[in-house]
Amino acid sequence: MNLDELREEIETIDREIVEHIAQRTYVAETIANVKRDQGLPTTDESQEQRVMDRAGENAQRFDVDDNLVKAMFRLLIELNKVEQRESR
Numbered sequence: 001m002n003l004d005e006l007r008e009e010i011e012t013i014d015r016e017i018v019e020h021i022a023q024r025t026y027v028a029e030t031i032a033n034v035k036r037d038q039g040l041p042t043t044d045e046s047q048e049q050r051v052m053d054r055a056g057e058n059a060q061r062f063d064v065d066d067n068l069v070k071a072m073f074r075l076l077i078e079l080n081k082v083e084q085r086e087s088r
């Protein structure tokens with residue numbers, strides 16, 4: 001593959017990443033509504049820990065830096081929590 005083709009491949013992957021972030025955000029919004037209806041708090045630290053542990057395991061499985069992957073997941077979680085708080 002030449003440089004342009006490789007960059008096209010990156011472009012497709014980047015779009016898919018954003019699509020997955022949007023899907024994750026949508027599901028988290030749905031979870032927020034369920035929690036609100038059940039009178040549960042926005043933040044669930046034990047669930048966050050499970051998400052972070054899984055992120056580290058998946059990073060190792062795919063041989064990428066687990067600190068980097070965990071930092072990205074920390075950002076995704078914080079993003080959801082800010083949105084959940086704002087919609088309450």
Ligand SMILES: C=C(O[C@@H]1C=C(C(=O)O)C=C[C@H]1O)C(=O)O
Binds near residue numbers: 042047
């Ligand atoms: C989405 C949830 O709400 C919050 C956001 C989380 C996330 O983005 O993974 C995890 C736990 C909660 O603090 C949830 O409880 O599952």
